[in-house]
Amino acid sequence: MHRFRELHEYSEQILDFDSGFVRFSNEPVDASLLRIELGRAVVLRGEGDFPHYASQATFPSRALIFPVGPCGEVIWHGERANEKRTVYSYAPGDEHVGSMRGHLSWAAILCDPEVLDRHTRALGYDPERASAGSVLTLEPDVKERLRTAVRRVVGIAAHGPRPFASEPVRIAVEEDLLSAVVHVLQPACKRRSAAALSHERVVRRCFELLESRPRDAVYLSELCEAAGVSERTLRNAFQDFFGLSPIRYLHLRRMELARREIHDADPACARVTDIAQRFGFTNLGRFACEFRQLYGTSPSQMLRDARRG
Numbered sequence: 474m475h476r477f478r479e480l481h482e483y484s485e486q487i488l489d490f491d492s493g494f495v496r497f498s499n500e501p502v503d504a505s506l507l508r509i510e511l512g513r514a515v516v517l518r519g520e521g522d523f524p525h526y527a528s529q530a531t532f533p534s535r536a537l538i539f540p541v542g543p544c545g546e547v548i549w550h551g552e553r554a555n556e557k558r559t560v561y562s563y564a565p566g567d568e569h570v571g572s573m574r575g576h577l578s579w580a581a582i583l584c585d586p587e588v589l590d591r592h593t594r595a596l597g598y599d600p601e602r603a604s605a606g607s608v609l610t611l612e613p614d615v616k617e618r619l620r621t622a623v624r625r626v627v628g629i630a631a632h633g634p635r636p637f638a639s640e641p642v643r644i645a646v647e648e649d650l651l652s653a654v655v656h657v658l659q660p661a662c663k664r665r666s667a668a669a670l671s672h673e674r675v676v677r678r679c680f681e682l683l684e685s686r687p688r689d690a691v692y693l694s695e696l697c698e699a700a701g702v703s704e705r706t707l708r709n710a711f712q713d714f715f716g717l718s719p720i721r722y723l724h725l726r727r728m729e730l731a732r733r734e735i736h737d738a739d740p741a742c743a744r745v746t747d748i749a750q751r752f753g754f755t756n757l758g759r760f761a762c763e764f765r766q767l768y769g770t771s772p773s774q775m776l777r778d779a780r781r782g
């Protein structure tokens with residue numbers, strides 16, 4: 474079990490998918506992450522108190538992610554998470570987008586799609602009929618079976634340095650886990666509103682532009698053009714997904730880009746003023762004040778720490 478005080482450290486330790494965060498406040502982070510490798514699956518178990526942030530991730534494998542206990546304000550794919558019914562299902566290459574604030578207790582199961590397909594056929598189901606899409610709304614007993622399978626894995630993992638060295642134990646745990654995944658994907662019923670689906674498409678188009686310019690400032694008109702929607706529609710979509718306007722989101726993204734630039738700066742020639750202006754911040758006093766509010770230190774202090782490093 475690893476503990477973290479910074480979101481970027483948390484992101485770097487989630488080795489199984491690429492993820493990134495944009496934080497909206499300087500509330501403290503106190504998070505833990507457990508990674509359990511089995512032969513045919515990987516289980517992640519995370520918990521902690523988080524600031525208000527937005528996240529995105531891309532998955533290389535088949536993945537189910539779900540809250541496993543009471544959670545704070547969690548909005549993924551434009552819908553509020555329900556710890557008793559909601560599961561997020563991803564195929565390779567699918568993207569996750571969402572935001573949250575407060576406490577979150579979550580788990581993830583990741584496996585190779587071919588492994589899951591073989592297990593699905595072995596149970597007499599057709600892999601082609603597995604539920605597609607990201608947000609699945611389950612009957613509580615189906616979701617509880619998934620949570621129980623994860624609790625079993627985590628409980629066994631706590632019993633020593635090599636808890637799954639016994640092949641019969643490992644196979645029994647894998648069978649239970651994969652069967653729970655199959656039963657989630659086979660009968661799951663998607664209940665998504667037309668507005669949520671439309672807003673997700675808008676946000677995805679925006680993220681395509683943002684990802685194509687990972688170190689550049691992007692502005693509202695560019696997002697509207699990329700998504701092919703009006704400012705009002707864009708504002709509604711971002712409000713649904715992230716709980717704030719696209720202007721505020723872009724501003725915080727530029728703050729994060731500036732923070733990364735300062736953190737990774739060449740100590741010989743970098744200046745906070747130049748970096749701030751590069752990302753469109755013209756009022757340096759206001760920039761420094763908000764930087765401290767978000768990251769708990771001043772930009773000049775962060776640059777000095779980079780120099781010492």
